[in-house]
Amino acid sequence: MTISITQQQRQQLIRAAMTARQLAYAPYSAKSVGAALMTADGIIYTGCNIENAALSPGLCAERVAMAKAISAGERHFTAIAICGGPLDAPAVPEELFYPCGVCRQMLAEFCSGEMIVICASDEQHYQQLTLAELLPYPYPPDNH
Numbered sequence: 001m002t003i004s005i006t007q008q009q010r011q012q013l014i015r016a017a018m019t020a021r022q023l024a025y026a027p028y029s030a031k032s033v034g035a036a037l038m039t040a041d042g043i044i045y046t047g048c049n050i051e052n053a054a055l056s057p058g059l060c061a062e063r064v065a066m067a068k069a070i071s072a073g074e075r076h077f078t079a080i081a082i083c084g085g086p087l088d089a090p091a092v093p094e095e096l097f098y099p100c101g102v103c104r105q106m107l108a109e110f111c112s113g114e115m116i117v118i119c120a121s122d123e124q125h126y127q128q129l130t131l132a133e134l135l136p137y138p139y140p141p142d143n144h
Helices: 005-021 061-071 101-110
Strands: 034-038 044-046 079-087 116-120 126-130
Touching: 005 034, 005 044, 005 061, 005 116, 005 126, 034 061, 044 061, 044 126, 061 079, 061 101, 079 101
Parallel strands: 079 116
Antiparallel strands: 034 044, 034 079, 116 126
């Protein structure tokens, strides 16, 4: 099944991720990240990164958005947008933030390889990939 989104949906996701980024708690890296996850029904859940002095308890924006959606009963997702960077500086078009390996595997738990992943600095500067391009060999959920 091929997943597609409209230009309007892509812009809506990027804007939502940019807004979520404003809520990030990133005192250690100074890299605020926002994510916007779209369900198959078009509902958008957002998340921001939440850092911690101990490092490993920190949460990525993508997993925060997924946790919000999953805890609301959602299980089918079509796209996610990720925006990041320092809040006190203008967006750098060449600086795109990609999901970390843990987030890629978390997405693979609930999403097909056709899921759209948009890494953006703003609405004009982005790269659109599929989850399979970012994680070609996920650990399969049915391999437990």
